Amino acid sequence: MSPDNESGLEALYGIYRAELLRFLVARTGDASEAEDLLQELWLRARQQNTGPIGNGRAYLYRMAQNLVVDRLREKQRRMVRERRWTDQETDFAAAGVEPADRRRTTEEQMLAREEVATLVSAVTNLPAGARKAFELHKLQGLSHAEVAAELGISKSGVEKHMAVAMKYLRRALLD
């Protein structure tokens, strides 16, 4: 163990700061957003009370990657919400106005329910092999190698099934 876990991750951040910034610029395509994310990464690295980290560099890259994906997800949610919000700004909706925060919670629950419904429906429409691989890997948490052993196929076979599944779900979710 390093003398101090918190400063351990922070020290690693100091070492890899430049390359993490390069990664974030490449990942977001936006220099100022990258700076902003890097700042957030630093704050988190300072606060995080982690146990010993095997590969600190990979850990920081993954943290940065997760921050990017969280923002993407938030942006996508906001887009859906805003689209609905404008849709609801109509005479008829105004007649039965609800408090804005309650409506927002309802909207979020509805969005989550719709996403679940879309996923369930899409998964059941997958080709049998892709569905099985998807369920084992994404829902039951088996690794690709474990899925390959379970289904008696090669690892590249699993990858092909997963690509089919993810592309299909992508169409269903982002369409």
Next chain:
Amino acid sequence: MTARLDIEDHLLDEALAWQQSLESDDADWDGYVQWLEADPRHREAFDSVALVNAVVEEHAPAVGDLLAAQPTVDIPRTSRPRRWVAGGAIAAALALVVAIPVLRQADPVTTYRSDPGKSRDFALANGTNVTLSPSSAMVVTGKDAAKIELASGEAYFDVRHDPARTLTVTVKGYQVTDIGTRFIVNAGGGGFHVGVSEGTVSVVAPQSGQAVQIGAGQQMFGDDGGATVAPITPDDVGSWRSGRLSYSDAPLPLVAADIARYSGKAVIVDPSLEKSHFSGILVIGDGTRLLTDLATVMAIRISPEKGGYRLSAARAH
């Protein structure tokens, strides 16, 4: 979001491969950064893959539970064609009923009918484009399509704006009039449904005789008891044209009627569920999974019934 769907397949394959390989402890982050820097489209492809992955991870427990709880009722495909014939006969009978009174007026009458499993596009003489959902029927009267009646199923209208004339569609006694919009009307489940994605239509209900304006992002459901107006995402209007049935607070009998059209099997809604509503999206596929998907999402029961299935409230545990 639509832009993301244009991403080329091989870029998605690369993004998926990176997504997978980054999960390992000795991931090649340098190689990944170089891949991102090589082409801005790589970033876009990866964003899209990462987003789908995030949604899947977020909902994995709920999706896993629902899939595990799926009722085992499998709709046999072999009996489909025969059922479809029956459905067609009903549609034909309905079309005939509405066609008789108009025949007397000596105007040309055309009945448009769509086959099971296939929607049908056509243009009316007055410049209106119509897409009939599968297993639907519409009767058009007059040289310039002065009268249009949706006899069964659902139809999507894309009406060219022309202030000189209006178009009126009759559905179950409801009259929908517009001058340049995009909307759907549905005659299923013993009710009436109109959804507007662009412009405004005017709807006269048979009970009140009063005209109500329904604008873009609004829908109206009508039955014997009257009509209600609610919001709808404009993109969801007529989403069956791109392979999905989207509902926002739709009466269950209407949803069941749509599924019956797509699956070719009768779907009876138990009185205990007649007043239920459904919000959500169902992927149409070949139509055979719609009913089990709906039952799974709503946690309701499917039981086989003569000629089809019955939906009822789940038994108390």
